[in-house]
Amino acid sequence: METLVVDHPLVAHKLTVLRDVNTDSPTFRRLADELVTLLAYEATRQVRTTDVTVNTPVAPARGVRLAQPYPLVVPILRAGLGMLDGMTRLLPTAEVGFLGMIRNESTLKAETYATRLPDDLSGRQVYVVDPMLATGGTLAAAIEFLFERGADDVTALCLLAAPEGIAYMDEVFAGTGRPIRLVTAALDERLNEHGYIVPGLGDAGDRLYGVV
Ligand SMILES: O=P(O)(O)OC[C@H]1O[C@H](OP(=O)(O)OP(=O)(O)O)[C@H](O)[C@@H]1O
Numbered sequence: 001m002e003t004l005v006v007d008h009p010l011v012a013h014k015l016t017v018l019r020d021v022n023t024d025s026p027t028f029r030r031l032a033d034e035l036v037t038l039l040a041y042e043a044t045r046q047v048r049t050t051d052v053t054v055n056t057p058v059a060p061a062r063g064v065r066l067a068q069p070y071p072l073v074v075p076i077l078r079a080g081l082g083m084l085d086g087m088t089r090l091l092p093t094a095e096v097g098f099l100g101m102i103r104n105e106s107t108l109k110a111e112t113y114a115t116r117l118p119d120d121l122s123g124r125q126v127y128v129v130d131p132m133l134a135t136g137g138t139l140a141a142a143i144e145f146l147f148e149r150g151a152d153d154v155t156a157l158c159l160l161a162a163p164e165g166i167a168y169m170d171e172v173f174a175g176t177g178r179p180i181r182l183v184t185a186a187l188d189e190r191l192n193e194h195g196y197i198v199p200g201l202g203d204a205g206d207r208l209y210g211v212v
């Protein structure tokens with residue numbers, strides 16, 4: 001998997017405040033939103049465009065517009081919802097599909113409880129958003145599902161990734177020839193015995209929306 005860790009002082013600053021245990025939910029939401037727009041700038045470098053001509057008040061100018069079919073943004077509920085607005089602000093014509101997934105905290109296996117996506121994703125570029133790539137079980141299952149529906153190009157945006165999760169993604173998709181990219185704000189040290197990213201930021205869903 002092609003992985004980009006965005007190296008930028010604004011990203012590092014916002015991520016540091018996001019990690020802080022004393023950061024409250026409203027601030028956490030705002031920072032997650034701001035961070036995703038910074039990641040999206042890098043993650044959309046290969047977004048498909050078509051050449052067009054526009055008339056400026058002075059003369060015709062060559063330019064580009066996003067190609068159709070427009071990209072599909074897929075937040076993985078619940079925590080991925082905290083990254084949706086930041087994505088659609090940069091990609092206002094994108095369509096949005098939803099995947100509801102939860103990691104069983106005993107087995108660390110991902111379970112899917114909701115899907116609301118176009119049946120046919122042929123020819124679609126897809127941007128999956130989820131703040132945390134820990135064991136990789138959730139993201140791998142989500143991306144496998146998108147490929148089964150015909151997606152031909154998938155980019156994942158995460159706020160934090162663990163080396164174990166990246167290794168798992170490489171194992172699952174090795175040799176499949178599937179084009180997958182990961183853009184993340186940081187690559188952390190490891191997972192702890194509970195499958196949490198260290199140093200991480202805790203449970204992203206709980207920090208965004210409260211403990212359920
Ligand atoms: O890489 P993994 O080991 O699969 O873990 C990562 C997943 O865990 C978190 O979601 P969670 O299951 O806590 O659901 P939530 O968004 O509803 O809180 C996170 O947002 C990812 O989806």
Ligand SMILES: O=c1cc[nH]c(=O)[nH]1
Nearest residue numbers: 134196197202203204
């Ligand atoms: O550190 C982690 C791992 C999985 N899910 C989270 O929200 N945080």
Ligand SMILES: [Mg+2]
Nearest residue numbers: 203204205206
């Ligand atoms: Mg959670």
